[in-house]
Amino acid sequence: MENKIIETDKKVERRSFLKKIAILALAPIVFGFLGSTDKLKTIKKWMLENGYVPSNHKWGMGIDISKCIGCGRCAVACKNENNVPKEPFFFRTWVERYRIYEDGDVQVDSPNGSIDGFENTRTTNKKMLRSFFVPKICNHCDNPPCVQVCPVGATFKGEDGVVLVDSDYCVGCRYCIQACPYGARFLHPETHTAEKCTFCYHRIVQDKLPACVEVCPTQARVFGELNKKSSPLVRFLRMNKIGILKPSLNTEPKVYYSNLDMEVR
């Protein structure tokens, strides 16, 4: 009889011990989760105080390739506006020049991301078939591979569709840079965290346009709402034949190109 009591006592002991172990193991995860939601709340509070309700918006960009003259003002404005290092290895936006020759040969370049403009240097005597400039920027994919792979969730898609990076949270593993099919991300050499275009988030929450859109002399870039009929972007999508980059990857970009050439990747 006594033996039995001791045995059950042991069992109870073991059970409570296992419980304690489980609580110990789960505690950090719970605290981490609470901490991160708490942080989200403070960001939300800030935006609401400023009269910006993310869920009321869905942002996108239209780019008319036939209008771009390759002046590179967008890339300059972006670097100034967002404190992007000036060295030619870090870009939130850049412009590419395509030159397609009669024999099918394609030459692409983007010296210093177009910031110094393009030189009219021809390396061949071949006849040109067509030539154009393509501004590139983060596509703010609706199905973003960078967000999928981030191990800590430091990069995320907001309710307004903008893909952002929380630099206080990013561990700098660079997996997102590998996962981005468009080369739109880089590691900031000073903060050692992932960086990318935010559609100038600090400006758009104040009803201003992104810097690159603001400075474009030919209005090749159109920024606006995707869900509001009156927005210039919706008009752009209505009036043009639209293409997106690398559609086969199913990233569902929210940067739309008109007059997109098949050679652009």
Added chain:
Amino acid sequence: MEELIQHLTPILQEVWGYIFPNEIELHWGILIVLYPYLTGLVAGAFILASLVKVFNVKELQPTYRLAMLTAMAFLIVAPLPLLAHLGHPERAYEILITPNSTSAMAMFGFVYAWYLMAVLCLEIWFEYRRDIILWAQKEKGIKKWIHKIISLFSKDISEKAIHFDKKWVKIITIIGIPSAFLLHGYVGFIFGSIKANPWWSSVLMPIVFLFSAIVSGIAMVLILYMIITPVRGKQLDILCLDKLASYLFYVMIIDFSLEALDFVHRVYESEESIKILAYLVSNKLFISLVVIQLFMGMLIPLAMIALIKILKSPPDLKKMVYFISAILVQVGIFSTRWNIVIGGQLFSKSFRGLTVYKITFFGLEGFFASVIVFCLPFVLLYILTKILPPWEEARNS
């Protein structure tokens, strides 16, 4: 920052074709080459050990405990290169406490912890428990206490208890095999699931990783066994060596077939990226892929082991051939990891150009740091063999 700019500026001149401006900096360097190489050795060594316990391959008994300790030593070091390469190593714990459920990388902590605690530590403990208790009884001073603590102060060495240990070693090994597959298959998945990168994106990637891991693990245990045994003044067990070489041979055949299948599949499907990948393989990766990985690391060892088996050679020649083959295989597998990790970043995602990888010598991500990371497991293994001698004569005491 200055240093990085100085490092990147000359690379601008060496870019071939067009690459996106953000692609000039190559993000995953030699440390990330080391990571799959090290975990591969862990998984491979464990699978080799499991042959003894689950599949009852008696000939391999002399290498069983050595293989377990090798797996342990390499597993402890495996996260170091990852940590050293992070932009913010001090935030690494975030991966454990707020993991992103859609991220393959976020599973790292859990897979790693499971493998270390639930598989390796437990199996080694059950396997050694009786011996540790016996050693602790005979020893004095600090060693006695180390062994007492490692045995978790258990004292029971009755027949029933030993039987219990044996049963559990077997159960853990059975759980351990899929866990080892998970550990390394998962590393392959990290690369294989990146749809943006056609060099990585392949459903075969985890399986190729796994089999190349088993190849490298067997070869590593073979090398260690062949070096350590003569140094201890003991005789090499030729039957054990024959068996090791046979398994190495079979697994290499599977590994080779899988890689060949991957190659044929890519060439036959001939997708958008095929031109740049063909250019990559025939130029930047020619030495490391065709010469080192394929010929030196695969075909030559395969041919040598096959010849030695067919010709029924004398034991001394056999030993020499096995040893050289195993070394070649190690170099080949390291090269495989290099070609995957570095090769996958040498071409632009615009598929229009190639960049270069220039290794630095100093700094956390430099050549010397990676040499230290590579040597650490061997130092650890030495310490482990002092605490838990894997030798036969220690067991009988």
